[in-house]
Amino acid sequence: MKEKLAINGGPKAVNKEFLWPIFDAGDVNAVTRIAQSGKWGNPDCGDEVAKFEEEFAAYCGAKYAITCVNGSVSLRLALIACDVKPGDEVIVPPYTFITTASSVIECNCVPVFVDIDPNTYNISPAAIEAAITERTKAIIPVHFGGLACDMDAIMDIARKHGLRVIEDAAHGHGAEYKGKKLGSIGDVGSFSFQSSKNLTSGEGGIVITNDDELYAMMRSLRNVGRIEGGQWYDHYNPGCNYRITQIQAVLLSQQLKRLEAQTRKRNDNGLYLNHLLSKVKGISPLSRNEAITLHCYHIYIFKYDPAAFGGLSRNDFAAMLTAEGVPSFKGYPHPLYKQPLFQNKNFMCYAIPDHVDYTQVYCPNAEQACSSDAVWILQHALLGEKEDMEAFVNAILKIQTSQL
Numbered sequence: 001m002k003e004k005l006a007i008n009g010g011p012k013a014v015n016k017e018f019l020w021p022i023f024d025a026g027d028v029n030a031v032t033r034i035a036q037s038g039k040w041g042n043p044d045c046g047d048e049v050a051k052f053e054e055e056f057a058a059y060c061g062a063k064y065a066i067t068c069v070n071g072s073v074s075l076r077l078a079l080i081a082c083d084v085k086p087g088d089e090v091i092v093p094p095y096t097f098i099t100t101a102s103s104v105i106e107c108n109c110v111p112v113f114v115d116i117d118p119n120t121y122n123i124s125p126a127a128i129e130a131a132i133t134e135r136t137k138a139i140i141p142v143h144f145g146g147l148a149c150d151m152d153a154i155m156d157i158a159r160k161h162g163l164r165v166i167e168d169a170a171h172g173h174g175a176e177y178k179g180k181k182l183g184s185i186g187d188v189g190s191f192s193f194q195s196s197k198n199l200t201s202g203e204g205g206i207v208i209t210n211d212d213e214l215y216a217m218m219r220s221l222r223n224v225g226r227i228e229g230g231q232w233y234d235h236y237n238p239g240c241n242y243r244i245t246q247i248q249a250v251l252l253s254q255q256l257k258r259l260e261a262q263t264r265k266r267n268d269n270g271l272y273l274n275h276l277l278s279k280v281k282g283i284s285p286l287s288r289n290e291a292i293t294l295h296c297y298h299i300y301i302f303k304y305d306p307a308a309f310g311g312l313s314r315n316d317f318a319a320m321l322t323a324e325g326v327p328s329f330k331g332y333p334h335p336l337y338k339q340p341l342f343q344n345k346n347f348m349c350y351a352i353p354d355h356v357d358y359t360q361v362y363c364p365n366a367e368q369a370c371s372s373d374a375v376w377i378l379q380h381a382l383l384g385e386k387e388d389m390e391a392f393v394n395a396i397l398k399i400q401t402s403q404l
């Protein structure tokens with residue numbers, strides 16, 4: 001029987017609010033304690049910040065962690081510490097948030113876009129290898145949606161060519177590759193604590209590393225170029241004030257206590273959705289293999305085939321799914337190189353050679369994900385119960401039935 005779609009005024013298939021962030025009196029009391037102490041910030045961030053950095057580094061199995069104002073600046077800290085020079089090339093995927101690539105521009109370097117694997121939406125190692133030139137300095141793999149990149153292959157390529165690897169793990173808090181926490185495998189791992197992310201303090205970011213020199217440099221850059229043991233008004237490195245407040249740090253310490261259980265819950269619900277959706281014609285979840293020991297599903301992604309939905313476009317399908325009460329989205333409208341920023345080379349950066357022309361870049365897999373294939377279900381929805389996952393699938397089936 002055809003039911004009236006919610007987008008046309010019918011009843012929703014899913015009648016539940018999925019909240020984010022999740023917090024309780026413990027979080028509120030922690031913030032209140034800092035507010036009342038008056039120790040909101042500190043020239044060197046303060047003890048609550050240092051405490052959270054230790055906790056996060058330990059959680060990730062890394063030696064060091066350095067907080068900063070967001071998950072875009074964290075990429076900048078990593079790039080500068082990795083000693084990129086004007087005109088150096090940095091390999092990035094085109095299916096990601098803008099700052100994965102614009103942080104490269106901010107460092108006067110050239111982002112080189114290479115395509116994603118259509119089965120995982122992660123950067124393709126073969127495409128990385130094909131894009132390496134003598135100017136290549138670093139690779140920024142993005143663990144898209146929280147699904148680990150093929151890190152063995154990427155680290156092999158990086159070692160072979162002497163490149164730095166900066167993991168953009170802004171979607172990857174708590175997720176694992178072969179038992180290792182994302183961010184702990186490359187030279188630096190970068191995370192965001194922006195409000196939508198799987199660990200949040202409203203805004204914020206962090207870098208993790210095992211390397212003493214990268215650690216010292218990123219700490220210096222975060223603190224206006226000051227160095228350990230240096231004088232207050234002596235500045236050595238091209239940094240800025242990228243420090244977070246103690247209030248953010250206590251919130252993050254509280255939130256971190258929930259991260260592992262939340263990650264496991266999303267992982268289990270994602271596997272259950274994979275199972276349920278394997279029976280739905282026209283819906284193909286991205287593939288995950290045995291290297292993915294834990295997926296944090298910052299985004300649960302499936303590929304949509306209009307042929308199984310009477311020709312209904314992906315954009316119309318995604319709008320209907322959202323109206324049915326599934327926290328979902330069609331995702332990025334175009335690959336990053338199609339952004340006006342890149343098409344027009346509207347950079348305050350004079351080191352990008354004239355021959356670099358983003359109008360000539362074309363990554364077919366990223367194009368297809370953006371224009372017609374990808375549908376995203378957002379992380380907080382994966383914190384629901386098994387029956388909620390079943391309700392999401394029923395919403396998809398309701399739309400399918402209405403079109404046939």
Ligand SMILES: *Cc1c(COP(=O)(O)O)cnc(C)c1O
Nearest residue numbers: 070071072097099170192193194
């Ligand atoms: C969110 C995000 C960032 C940037 O983080 P902010 O904290 O918002 O600056 C970087 N990379 C990816 C992949 C992201 O999703």
